[in-house]
Amino acid sequence: MISKKIVIVGHFGVGKSSLIKRFVEDVFIDDYKVTIGVHILKKTVKTSDKEINLIIWDTEGAESVEELLPAYLLGTHGFIFVCDVTRPKTFENLQEQLDLLSTFNKLAPILTVGNKSDLLPKGTIHEAKEAMPFLDVLTSAKDGKNVQRLFEKMAKLIIS
Amino acid sequence: MSISKIQTEFATQDLQFISIHASGAVIESDNKLIQFKKQDFLQQFHPFFEIISSFFEEGKKHMSFKCVYINGRIFDIDIVDNDTEKGVVILREGTAFYNRLQEIAQKRNESLVFNEVLEFKNEILKEKEEFKDRFIGNFSHELRNPLTLITAFSSMLLKSDLNVEQESLIESIVSQSHRIKEIIDDIVDLSILKRKTISLEQKQFDFYNLLEDLRINHQTRAQEKGTQLLIQCDPTVPKIMMGDERRISQVMSNLLEHALHFSEGKEVKLEILDNQRRANKISLTIQVHCVTGIIPQKFKNDNTTIPKDKNNINASNLGLSITEELLRLMDGSLSSTSNEEGHSLIQAKVKLFVPFRVSETPVAIKKVRNELKLSQKINVIIAEDYGVAQLTAVKVLVSSGNFATEVYSDPKDLLEAVQHKEYDVILMASSISQIDAIELLGMIREFGNNHNSKIPAIALSTKSKPEELKEYSKAGFKDVIKKPYTDDEVLSTIYKRLNLKKFK
Numbered sequence: 271m272i273s274k275k276i277v278i279v280g281h282f283g284v285g286k287s288s289l290i291k292r293f294v295e296d297v298f299i300d301d302y303k304v305t306i307g308v309h310i311l312k313k314t315v316k317t318s319d320k321e322i323n324l325i326i327w328d329t330e331g332a333e334s335v336e337e338l339l340p341a342y343l344l345g346t347h348g349f350i351f352v353c354d355v356t357r358p359k360t361f362e363n364l365q366e367q368l369d370l371l372s373t374f375n376k377l378a379p380i381l382t383v384g385n386k387s388d389l390l391p392k393g394t395i396h397e398a399k400e401a402m403p404f405l406d407v408l409t410s411a412k413d414g415k416n417v418q419r420l421f422e423k424m425a426k427l428i429i430s
Numbered sequence: 431m432s433i434s435k436i437q438t439e440f441a442t443q444d445l446q447f448i449s450i451h452a453s454g455a456v457i458e459s460d461n462k463l464i465q466f467k468k469q470d471f472l473q474q475f476h477p478f479f480e481i482i483s484s485f486f487e488e489g490k491k492h493m494s495f496k497c498v499y500i501n502g503r504i505f506d507i508d509i510v511d512n513d514t515e516k517g518v519v520i521l522r523e524g525t526a527f528y529n530r531l532q533e534i535a536q537k538r539n540e541s542l543v544f545n546e547v548l549e550f551k552n553e554i555l556k557e558k559e560e561f562k563d564r565f566i567g568n569f570s571h572e573l574r575n576p577l578t579l580i581t582a583f584s585s586m587l588l589k590s591d592l593n594v595e596q597e598s599l600i601e602s603i604v605s606q607s608h609r610i611k612e613i614i615d616d617i618v619d620l621s622i623l624k625r626k627t628i629s630l631e632q633k634q635f636d637f638y639n640l641l642e643d644l645r646i647n648h649q650t651r652a653q654e655k656g657t658q659l660l661i662q663c664d665p666t667v668p669k670i671m672m673g674d675e676r677r678i679s680q681v682m683s684n685l686l687e688h689a690l691h692f693s694e695g696k697e698v699k700l701e702i703l704d705n706q707r708r709a710n711k712i713s714l715t716i717q718v719h720c721v722t723g724i725i726p727q728k729f730k731n732d733n734t735t736i737p738k739d740k741n742n743i744n745a746s747n748l749g750l751s752i753t754e755e756l757l758r759l760m761d762g763s764l765s766s767t768s769n770e771e772g773h774s775l776i777q778a779k780v781k782l783f784v785p786f787r788v789s790e791t792p793v794a795i796k797k798v799r800n801e802l803k804l805s806q807k808i809n810v811i812i813a814e815d816y817g818v819a820q821l822t823a824v825k826v827l828v829s830s831g832n833f834a835t836e837v838y839s840d841p842k843d844l845l846e847a848v849q850h851k852e853y854d855v856i857l858m859a860s861s862i863s864q865i866d867a868i869e870l871l872g873m874i875r876e877f878g879n880n881h882n883s884k885i886p887a888i889a890l891s892t893k894s895k896p897e898e899l900k901e902y903s904k905a906g907f908k909d910v911i912k913k914p915y916t917d918d919e920v921l922s923t924i925y926k927r928l929n930l931k932k933f934k
């Protein structure tokens with residue numbers, strides 16, 4: 271079976287670890303445990319015909335990708351950039367960050383995620399999407415919305 | 431033990447060396463930290479070691495990873511190329527050190543995230559406030575024009591020949607439209623108070639005069655309801671005090687209004703009690719008793735302060751909400767108690783100052799000139815694009831017999847008129863066909879003929895905030911008449927602002 275390395279990056283507290291925990295173990299924890307360094311987890315996903323092993327690297331929160339150790343980012347097959355929809359600061363200079371990621375692997379797809387969609391006022395999801403057109407997916411690690419879809423989408427992008 | 435043996439022992443204490451094949455299979459391991467057997471695949475032990483395949487695929491010589499979590503422990507990990515298709519993995523345990531680092535990062539990040547969320551919430555709150563203010567502004571604007579027509583016309587009707595029945599009908603219209611005006615003012619006031627942009631005055635005033643004015647103002651209302659109005663003041667309360675006279679009067683007036691509104695009893699009593707005095711500070715309790723059949727919903731079963739549920743403001747206790755906000759601004763408070771039989775007591779606590787030296791205050795003189803007949807008509811321009819408001823102004827002016835009116839609802843026509851004809855005064859709505867009154871006045875000053883470029887202008891405004899009114903006077907308006915106005919207000923303002931000798 272093939273293995274692919276996915277790296278999750280973004281500001282602190284946006285829910286990177288929570289998204290992975292939801293995807294891998296299908297649980298959510300309300301307490302915030304700050305990540306330092308990297309945690310690596312594995313999960314197998316099935317796309318239309320193939321099964322692939324996603325090796326997911328959960329990095330520590332940083333205001334810029336530049337603050338991360340380059341070694342974490344090398345040999346990556348796909349990046350997920352996570353923002354917190356309730357904190358504009360976490361997507362302030364998004365394009366610059368995406369450009370920086372591309373320098374590590376020009377071919378690796380990048381998905382931008384707006385997490386904590388459950389905190390948006392009811393009925394404003396559509397509005398939020400329009401207000402933040404730079405986001406590919408709105409997720410909630412808390413209620414699980416779009417989490418599975420996010421990783422499956424990434425898997426498809428990587429093998430195609 | 432030889433020194434070199436001790437050296438290697440200590441230098442390698444937290445280290446483990448594992449030589450591997452490019453496939454990730456263990457060739458040899460010193461097992462100082464983690465136990466591996468020959469032929470174990472590292473990537474089966476932990477997914478971190480999946481990196482080994484790309485290390486060899488990309489032909490790297492050395493890669494260094496810091497702070498990697500492996501099964502509950504934390505390591506710095508180096509991978510070094512050693513011969514073709516072979517390498518060495520070096521583990522250095524840093525669990526204790528990194529756990530300490532994690533605690534520090536935890537504290538830092540928690541406060542950073544907290545501040546960011548707070549900032550964002552405040553931003554949203556501010557936007558909501560602004561929306562509310564705009565909404566209230568528009569809403570009061572929309573109401574004031576029709577209301578102006580009702581107050582002005584009913585006041586004019588009252589002066590004509592009416593039978594008793596008709597007169598009492600019109601009187602109710604007058605008093606009810608007055609009530610609506612108060613509610614609108616209250617709503618606007620409340621929105622200002624909530625934002626705290628209001629400033630309090632600290633001036634000397636005659637408290638006894640204020641009480642007398644209060645009595646006069648509420649007497650009629652009390653008589654209408656068949657209630658007796660009593661105002662009692664502790665004799666120790668000083669006559670001259672320092673504070674915001676208008677606001678204090680508003681507080682007392684609101685309390686009385688409220689008591690009158692709900693009173694079905696024989697009397698409504700306003701009491702002023704002298705609580706205590708420290709240096710030149712005096713603390714007063716202002717209280718109303720009402721013997722009432724109805725207890726306002728808001729105060730039912732309530733023995734403490736006014737509940738904070740502001741979503742439920744209705745017109746009758748809007749006045750009380752304002753009172754509460756006013757008192758809060760003056761470091762005072764409002765509370766109420768009521769009993770089973772529907773007797774209730776509303777208490778306002780307020781702190782004022784007693785001046786060391788009493789200065790002479792000039793007495794304000796109010797003059798209203800009413801039944802004035804001029805021999806020459808005053809040429810007035812009414813610049814107003816709202817039909818109902820045009821009609822109101824024209825009727826009021828024409829019925830006095832002293833005015834020749836011209837109405838303009840298009841700024842272009844208006845500017846043309848001021849170039850060719852001569853006028854005595856201009857009444858201008860807040861905006862005419864999208865052009866702001868202040869801007870329009872500037873254009874009249876610029877383009878009007880010699881005579882009109884100095885024409886006195888009076889604004890007819892739906893705005894009521896002090897800072898907005900200030901803008902008008904700064905722009906050169908002689909006066910502002912606030913909508914809704916009565917016929918008498920318009921006439922007396924115009925007479926006051928013109929040199930009437932010319933028209934006698």
Ligand SMILES: Nc1nc2c(ncn2[C@@H]2O[C@H](COP(=O)(O)OP(=O)(O)OP(=O)(O)O)[C@@H](O)[C@H]2O)c(=O)[nH]1
Nearest residue numbers: 282283284285286287288300305331386410411412
């Ligand atoms: N309401 C809500 N809270 C979330 C969601 N995802 C994460 N959180 C909360 O946000 C906080 C931070 O989540 P983490 O997953 O630790 O964030 P992180 O991006 O890994 O943070 P760092 O490791 O410091 O970079 C935690 O208290 C989570 O419970 C979500 O979708 N909705």
Ligand SMILES: [Mg+2]
Nearest residue numbers: 286287304305
């Ligand atoms: Mg994390």
